[in-house]
Amino acid sequence: MRFDERVRALNAVAFAVMTIFASGISMDALAKLLTNLLPWQFAYNLGGLHLGSYDVYLCICSASC
Numbered sequence: 001m002r003f004d005e006r007v008r009a010l011n012a013v014a015f016a017v018m019t020i021f022a023s024g025i026s027m028d029a030l031a032k033l034l035t036n037l038l039p040w041q042f043a044y045n046l047g048g049l050h051l052g053s054y055d056v057y058l059c060i061c062s063a064s065c
Contacts, residue, residue, distance in 0.1 A: 031058040 003011075034057040044051040051059075 027058060027061040030061045034061075 031054055035054045038057075040053070042051070042053045042056045044056065
């Protein structure tokens with residue numbers, strides 16, 4: 001019981017935020033890598049939303065995690 005409850009809560013929140021940012025950076029890097037390595041070019045239009053290859057690979061990376 002070295003630290004009180006407030007410090008442990010702050011540490012838990014900081015660790016959660018760091019984990020979310022780290023996983024987002026990893027997914028972004030993998031989507032960029034797949035965009036550059038794979039020869040397939042995607043282009044989808046969903047209503048007014050245009051999704052390119054990077055967007056499709058980012059959705060695949062986020063769904064697989």
